Each structure stands twice: as structure tokens, then as C-alpha cells.
Amino acid sequence: MIHVITESSEYGFEWLDAENPSDEEIDELTRKYSLHHSSIKDWRQPDHLPKFENVGGYAFIIFRVHAEEVTMEADTVPELTDSVAIFMNEERIITLHRKAWLAPEAIRNSQKEQNTCSNTHELVNEIIKVCLTTYEEPSIKLTSDIEYYEANMFLKNRKPAMLKGLYYLRRRVEVTRRVIMLSHDIMEKIDTPEQGNANTRDTRDLFVKLQNIYDTLFENMNQLVMIYFSISSQRTNEIVRILTLFSVFFMPLTFIVGIYGMNFRYMPELQMKYGYPVTLFAMALITVGIYMWFKRKSWL
Structure with missing residues (x-):
């Protein structure tokens, strides 16, 4: 128009x-x-x-x-x-x-x-x-x-x-x-x-x-x-950092479990009366040690 x-x-x-x-x-x-x-x-x-x-x-x-x-x-x-x-x-x-x-x-x-x-x-x-x-x-x-x-x-x-x-x-x-x-x-x-x-x-x-x-x-x-x-x-780096920290906690524990899971016949620790609680105590001690180390480094 x-x-x-x-x-x-x-x-x-x-x-x-x-x-x-x-x-x-x-x-x-x-x-x-x-x-x-x-x-x-x-x-x-x-x-x-x-x-x-x-x-x-x-x-x-x-x-x-x-x-x-x-x-x-x-x-x-x-x-x-x-x-x-x-x-x-x-x-x-x-x-x-x-x-x-x-x-x-x-x-x-x-x-x-x-x-x-x-x-x-x-x-x-x-x-x-x-x-x-x-x-x-x-x-x-x-x-x-x-x-x-x-x-x-x-x-x-x-x-x-x-x-x-x-x-x-x-x-x-x-x-x-x-x-x-x-x-x-x-x-x-x-x-x-x-x-x-x-x-x-x-x-x-x-x-x-x-x-x-x-x-x-x-x-x-x-x-x-x-x-x-x-x-x-x-945010991605933070997630990766947290996952890495968790993996560090479980790496030594997985290593210990892997050793005693090999099922060889002649393993002297398998005959120990207190071998199981001692191993658990050692694993807990390692976990606490890693935690204290991370705290000292201000990673947690």
C-alpha cells in the first residue's frame, strides 16, 4: 500500500x-x-x-x-x-x-x-x-x-x-x-x-x-x-581432583588385597592366628596416614 x-x-x-x-x-x-x-x-x-x-x-x-x-x-x-x-x-x-x-x-x-x-x-x-x-x-x-x-x-x-x-x-x-x-x-x-x-x-x-x-x-x-x-x-578439575584423591586412598589397600588374594600354598602370613585383624589394622593405619598427609599438604 x-x-x-x-x-x-x-x-x-x-x-x-x-x-x-x-x-x-x-x-x-x-x-x-x-x-x-x-x-x-x-x-x-x-x-x-x-x-x-x-x-x-x-x-x-x-x-x-x-x-x-x-x-x-x-x-x-x-x-x-x-x-x-x-x-x-x-x-x-x-x-x-x-x-x-x-x-x-x-x-x-x-x-x-x-x-x-x-x-x-x-x-x-x-x-x-x-x-x-x-x-x-x-x-x-x-x-x-x-x-x-x-x-x-x-x-x-x-x-x-x-x-x-x-x-x-x-x-x-x-x-x-x-x-x-x-x-x-x-x-x-x-x-x-x-x-x-x-x-x-x-x-x-x-x-x-x-x-x-x-x-x-x-x-x-x-x-x-x-x-x-x-x-x-x-568444576571438571575439581571432580578429577576428588576422584584422584579417592584413588590414592584405595591404591595401597588394593595392593595389599591383591597380594593376599594370590592363593599360593606356601604363604606364611596365611597361617598366622591374628593375620586377618593385623592386616585390617595395617590397612586402616595406611588410610589414616594418607588422610593426615593430605591434610598437612592442604589437599583436603
């Missing part, structure tokens, strides 16, 4: 917004406004990464906004983000997106009050800024999730599915960080020395802020995974 957000008679430029357009509507836009087929093909790819290029008489931008609803096991670009295609020239802006997007109406209403967009370049800057703000709330959620896993990692009541949750959490951070990082070229083309102003610098500041936030989240996530494996390795 194609909506006319602004008209050239009122603002000096036109803004057309197409929400989940059909093939017939795409063909109509392509024919009427001379949109390049390669750009339409790029937008139709659900996992296409952010880009900025000049095609024909338009500047073509693909920007990805963070999805409103994300499942716990979402770990791909299409699952975590939605693409918005922007065609821009001096006369008009055309935006294409598949899912419902409240930004056009919100931007138009804000511009009626503030009137900060005097041309299409400034309007695209506002669109990019609104797209970037969709990453702020997910960054807070990711920070909370990392703190949750960090707190539970050091508790004894650890859940078995923690490693799976860490994997998907790391993937979400990594994919989102990569999408923001690949949007750098778009920011360079929006905030240029020739066309830059206070508004474009605000957008760049927001971009840098989000980039630093997700870089920090990515580093924290990597450290958290390393801590998890370190703790797992420490």
Missing part, C-alpha cells in the same frame, strides 16, 4: 511511503519514477545488509531497523532486523518496507511542529535518526540479559540450558553490532562537510553512541563466554 506522507505543494518535496507493496505497486513505482531494477532487487532480498549508492537519478539507501518482536532464538539478520529502502533525489523520497512502520507519520507530525526539514537530504537524516533509535531499547535489554547470565553463572543452582542461552545471546549481540557497523558508510554520506549541519551531527553522535554500546556488549559477551568455560573447566 502506497501512502503520500508529504506533498510538494506544502513542503517543496514529495514523500511516498510503500508498506509491503505488491508486485504491481512496485512495477508502477519503478515505471513512474524510473527506479533502477537492481535497487528493487536488493530491497527484495530479506537479508541484504545496509548500503548507500547512487543509481541513476536517485541516491539509494538500505537501512535496517531493529525488529519490534524478537524471539529468544533469533540469531540472523532477517530475524533481528527489518529492511527499509530509501530512494532520494531533490524532488522526492520513496521509502519501501515490508512491515508496519510508524516512523513516517511520527516524522511528519514532528516536522509540522519543528519545521527542521527544508529539503530531502534533511528528511533522510531524520529517517536515519529514527531508524537508529530502534536499537536503543534492545541494547538495554541485552545489557540486562548479560547481567542475568553473569549473576547466575556464579551460583550453584545453574540451569542446564545456560550454554544454549549464552550462544543465542552472543549471536544477537554480534549480528546487531555488525548491522550497525555496516551502516557507517551511510552516515558518512549523510553527514558530509558540504551538507552537514547540527541535525546530521546529532545523528552521527547517536550512531557513534550505539556503536560504542554494542562494541562494549560484544566484548562483555565474549568475556562472559570465556568465564563460563573457565568455570566449567574448574
